[in-house]
Amino acid sequence: MSEFSPGQRWISDGEAELGLGTVLNCDFRTVTVLFSASQETRTYSVRQAPLTRVAFGSGDRIQAAEGWFLTVDDSKEANGLIVYIGEDDDGELRELPEVRLADTMQFNQARDRLLTGQVDRNDWFDLRFRTLHHHARIEQHPALGLAGPKIDLIPHQLYIAEEVAGRHAPRVLLADEVGLGKTIEAGLILHRLLLSGRAERALILVPDSLTHQWLVELLRRFALEVTLLDEHQSLAHGDANPFDSGQLVLASQQWLFANPHRQAQAEACDWDLLIVDEAHHLDWSPEQSGPGYACVERLAGAIDGVLLLTATPEQMGVASHFARLRLLDPERYQSLERFQAEEQGYVAVAAAIDALEQESLDAPARDRLGAVVDDADSQALLTLLTHPESDADQRARARAQLREQLLDRHGTGRVMFRNSRRHVGGFPERRLTVTPLEAPSAYRRVLRKLDRDEDYLDELLIETGLDHPEVLLYLDTMYQALADDPLNAEPWWQFDPRVTWLLEYLVEHGDDKVLVIAHDKATAQGLAEGLRVLGGVHAPVFHEDLSLVERDRAAAAFADAEEGCQALVCSEIGSEGRNFQFCHHLVMFDLPQHPDQLEQRIGRLDRIGQRHPIEIQVPVFAGSPGERLLRWYREGMDAFGAPHGVGNDLFAAFGDALADALLDDESLEEVIAETRALFESRLAERDAGRNRLLELNACRPGRAEATAAAIGELDADKALPRYLDQALDIFGVDSQELGGKILHLRAGPQMLDGLPGLVKGEEGFSATLDRGVALARDDVQRLSWEHPLLREMMGRILDGAxxxxxxxxxxxxxxxxxxxxxxxxxxxxxxxxxxxxxxxxxxxxxxxxxxxxxxxxxxxxxxxxxxxxxxxxxxxxxxxxxxxxxxxxxxxxxxxxxxxxxxxxxxxxxxxxxxxxxxxxxxxxxxxxxxxxxxxxxxxxxxxxxxxxxxxxxxxxxxxxxxxxxxxxxxxxxxxx
Incomplete structure (x- = not known):
């Protein structure tokens, strides 16, 4: 009876909820079982199959697939299958082959174990009953999937996670401004989908420079273990599809987008969710798609759930933003022209919603509302709101319902979530300090010649091979490009006063971390060399050509509070994706050309959780093109004060004119004036139209507060520590109080094998039940009902005997x-x-x-x-x-x-x-x-x-x-x- 044969009925020891299984086929190595009731198929090794044969005895009542019942009197075997003999409910003698047993019937293990004298400890029985009770309570709790992660309870993040994870096949663009936590939002959504069973497999595509950061973030904050896939790992799988190697797969965009064979393998897998970070890099135009966009488009067409992340959805223009939405819903977003036309109507809707804030609606407010209220339900609410006999409570309810309807029914709020600093609040002050310096003679010589000779710029471009205006803005790069000139014999950092200024700044702020960003790799490397040679300062360099391990090593050396380096020197890549909020000193060794890149630099420090004002230092050569660029940023758009999201529009409109004005103060004044006018116009449009709707829709305070309260209820659950103590004792886990609400858990000598994070003979881990303590200590895990250790112990109890x-x-x-x-x-x-x-x-x-x-x-x-x-x-x-x-x-x-x-x-x-x-x-x-x-x-x-x-x-x-x-x-x- 122990051998497997097709048609036999078995149950899974570890997954009893699958129901009654039927052996489909077997050979000398594997057996395949179909669990029809739950639509699952499993393949097991014959030698170690966690299966129990279903065999009923005299007196048992069993159900046939057709629905009738049989009380067993006897049984016989035919070709390896059991045939049950007994009477049905009408008293008729019948036979029921096991292959015709009802799939939904369950084998009652407890009864058989008891009657054969198999009994467990009383404390095991007690724990089983309490596990059933707590599991039922937690599974129905509104905070399921959101309470366990190691995060601050920030309203807009909780609202987005709760809203998006509750949808069928969510397809959204997470477009919060830099520093507002898009990665946390995506992690929360993924975590909740996994715990609720709505998702089992996810593919996460991120820029190469961010793969390790995502890996660590998902593990540290969400206790999610992911498979990091690259070419080396893929080759190790031979002919097998490497994307089948894990439930959660993290891969570099650069690697995947450049490899058609790996793309085909990724597309051949079944995924429930696709997450794409820094989605603004996906290149698309109405005429053609870049390889990255085309790859994501094919994946998004086959995967139900899609999350796209970008802090700058319109960095490449409206067409680029439309391209992102088109990935999410190609039927809805078919025409760029139609999309642009729709956006014009959002101004009226935003004005109507703002009108609702009035306690008593005046005639203009009623007109604005009437212009957008276009159905009977909304009209009834508007009538109630303006009716002279309605009381205050009625008006308040009508106002709230009408506001919700308008937000739901207009704009891109269902597919795009964008929170900004101005309505989230809690961000530090930004302080800009500009230090004018005299340009060294090697730079002045070229600048003077440019002033005297209009044609010299063309000669310089040819001679250096640089582009315009880079040759004007980055004088050290220009100097290096003219290395054949006998006057350019010594390295630029030996005479550039910005290097000595930076050394003095580091000495002055010796106890503080300082992030230094330059425009390219060569400048960053030269600067680090100059700091070492001239001042004995070791500053690791972070640039795009480093391997992932080298980048992480540089970032870790900077982050170490006790023995780490004071300064980190980054190329422009250091201003995208990485989080350096433990630091509040930012030195812009030079300025980027694009306003969005400027904001990304500041956004590495200016993030939720930053507790200090951001000190922005800009050393600049007096009278240089770099100083003129600084003036455009400051006077044209207040770029250093706060993010505003219109930098791409301004650069698109005036970037060329600005480049031409870098050597002409009179032209620069005109460009600044025109930029300022468009800047103020764009802000007014943003506040009145789509962005206003997005901000109103990106966080609904009432729902966010309810979600936070539900999480707080689980945080304060007094049953958890009592249950944890009992479970750890029964499973053989040693627990030691370390003080400060921290426990150290390690495998005891009698521990049951296979518990997450605990291996016999190894150190174990430190953990706490307190959210605040966990957030303050990166090395301490947060225990909750959702922690893998708790879920594993509860799962073993519920699914086993x-x-x-x-x-x-x-x-x-x-x-x-x-x-x-x-x-x-x-x-x-x-x-x-x-x-x-x-x-x-x-x-x-x-x-x-x-x-x-x-x-x-x-x-x-x-x-x-x-x-x-x-x-x-x-x-x-x-x-x-x-x-x-x-x-x-x-x-x-x-x-x-x-x-x-x-x-x-x-x-x-x-x-x-x-x-x-x-x-x-x-x-x-x-x-x-x-x-x-x-x-x-x-x-x-x-x-x-x-x-x-x-x-x-x-x-x-x-x-x-x-x-x-x-x-x-x-x-x-x-x-x-």
Whole structure:
């Protein structure tokens, strides 16, 4: 009976929720099992298959696939398969081959283990019951997936994560300004989708320079282990598809986009979610697509969920921004011209929403609202809002509902989330200090010649091979390009006064970290050399040609608070993606040409969590083109004061004119004046139109507060430390208090194998239950109900047999010695595909039944906790003898308990269906109404919700109870031991 044959029925020891499996095929190495109820197929090694053969005995009641039931009298074997013989409910003698057993039927392991004398410790039984209770509570909790990560509770991040992760196949652009936490938002969404079962596999594509940062961030903040894939790792898989090597795969964009073969392999895999960071680098125009854009477009067309991340959605212009939206919804965003025309209408909607802020609407406000209210529901709200007899509460509710409707129905708010510093708040002051310096003679000589001779610029461009205006702005680069000139014999850093100025600045701020950014690799390398030679200062260099390990080593040397370097010298690549918020001194050794690059530089320090003013230092040569560029930034657009998001428009309009004015003060004045006028105009348009709508829609304070409160409830859950102590003890994990609310966990000598982060003979890890302590210590993990260690322990208990039987003794003066009680714990069982996330409505729910030996139900009279604390353990040999002597009595109690528990099932099912309908019917009605006004609501999203509701309704209706655990309690007198 131990060999596998097609048609045999088995259950998974580790995944009991899969239901009853059928052997499809087997050979001498593997066996493949289909679990039809949950639409899953598994392949196991024959030697180590975690499977248990389903075999029923006399008296068991089993169900056929057609729905009828059989009470087993006997069985026989035919060709390796069991055929059950017995009577159906009509008393007719029938046979039922095991291959025709109902897929939804569950094998009742607890009953069989008990009746064969297999019992576990009482504390195991207690932990099992409490695990069932806590698991059901947490799975239905509104903070599931958001409470565990090691993050600050920042409202806009929580709102976006809660909103996006709640959608079917979310496809959105996360476009918060630099420093507002797009990576955290994406991690929260991914984490919640994984915990809810809505996603199992994700592909994460990031710039090469950010792969390790993402790897560390996902592990440190979200306890998610990802597979970092590159060409070396891919080659190690031979002919196999390397993208099948992990559930969460992280890969470099540069590597994948340059390799058609690897792209085809990635596209051949099944993914639930695609995440693309720095998406503004994807090159697209109406005429053609770049290789990166084309790759992402193919992947996005095959993957249901897509998250695109960029802090500068319009850095390359409106067409570039449209290209991002087109990846998310190609049917909605087909025409660039139509998209631009739609944006013109957002001004009226934003004005109407602002009008709602008035306590009493005046005539102009009513007109602005009337111009955009275009359906009966909204018109009714507007009428109520302006009706003279409506009271304050009615008006407040109408105002809130009308605001929500307008935000939902207009603009790109469903597909794009953009928060800005000005409405998030909490950011530090930016302080700009400009230090004019006299240009050295080697630079002045060229600048004077440029002033005298208009044609010399063309000669200089030819001679250096540099572009205009780089040759004017980056004088050290120009000097190096003229290296053949005998006057240019010594390195530029030996005479450039910016180097000595920087050395003095470092001495002056000896206790502070200083980030230095220059425009290119050669300047950064030369500067680091100059600091070393002239001042004995070791400053690691961070540039684009370093390997990933070398970049991380440089960043780590800078970040080390005790023994690290004071300064880090970066090329322009250092201003994109990396987070250096532990530092608040930024030296711009030169200035970038593009305003968005300037903002990215500042954004490395100016981030949420920065506790100091940002000290921005710009050394500049007096009267030089660099000083003129500085004036354009300061006077034309207030570029150093705060991010404003219109830099790309200004550069597109005046970049060429600015380049021509770098040698002409009179032309520069004109360019600055025109830039300032357009700057103020663009800000007014932004505040009035689409950006205003995006800001209003990117964080709804009420929902954010509710989410934060739900997380706070789990943070303060007093049951967690009690449960953790008991679970660690039972699983054999040693726990040591280190003080400061920190524990050190390590594998004990008797630890059960396979617990995350704990290996016998190794150090273990430090952890805390306190969010604040965890955030203050990178080396301390945060324990929560969602931590992998907790989830692994709970999963093992729920999916295995641990603690599902026990026998205990009870001393009670009012109960005669030798009496038997049975404490039965049933649980709901509802096989369904993981993506339905049925646990939010009907998780495995415990039904406890306590019977005395006469069959009387004592459940309401004696609580689980009250009984458990009065029980005494008994040796296993004695327990087996007691059970053997009471076989028939226990069978009767088990049958009686099942009948008692079945009475509870209808109310459990009804409550679950009510929760499901209350949740999904409201969302379905909202989306259906919204789709009539906002084309960003996809029809497939609505249909998917209808299908989900129908599938959930059927799955919940089919819920059944199964015996999960049973404890036999025998009364004793004071002399009995």
């Amino acid at each position: 641990m603690g599902n039987t026990a026998l205990a003794l009870l001393k009670h003066p009012a109960i005669p010695t030798g009496r038997v009680m049975a404490e039965l714990v049933f649980r709901t069982h509802c096989p369904a595909p993981k993506k339905l996330h049925i646990n939010r409505f009907l998780p495995a729910t415990a039904v406890r039944v306590l019977l005395d030996e006469s069959g009387a139900n004592l459940s309401d009279k004696v609580s689980f906790t009250g009984l458990a604390k009065n029980l005494q353990k008994v040796k296993k040999a004695v327990a087996r003898d007691l059970i053997k002597s009471r076989h028939e009595q226990l069978r009767e109690l088990l049958d009686k308990g099942e009948a008692e528990a079945e009475r509870e099932l209808p109310s459990i099912v009804e409550a679950a269906q009510r929760r499901m309908r209350d949740s999904l019917d409201g969302e379905l009605a909202r989306l259906s109404a919204l789709a009539r006004h906002n084309p960003a609501v996809r029809e497939d999203e609505i249909q998917a919700l209808r299908d989900e509701r129908s599938a959930l309704d059927a799955a919940i209706e089919g819920a059944r109870l199964r015996l999960d655990a049973v404890r036999v309690i025998v009364t004793i007198d004071n002399e009995t031991r």
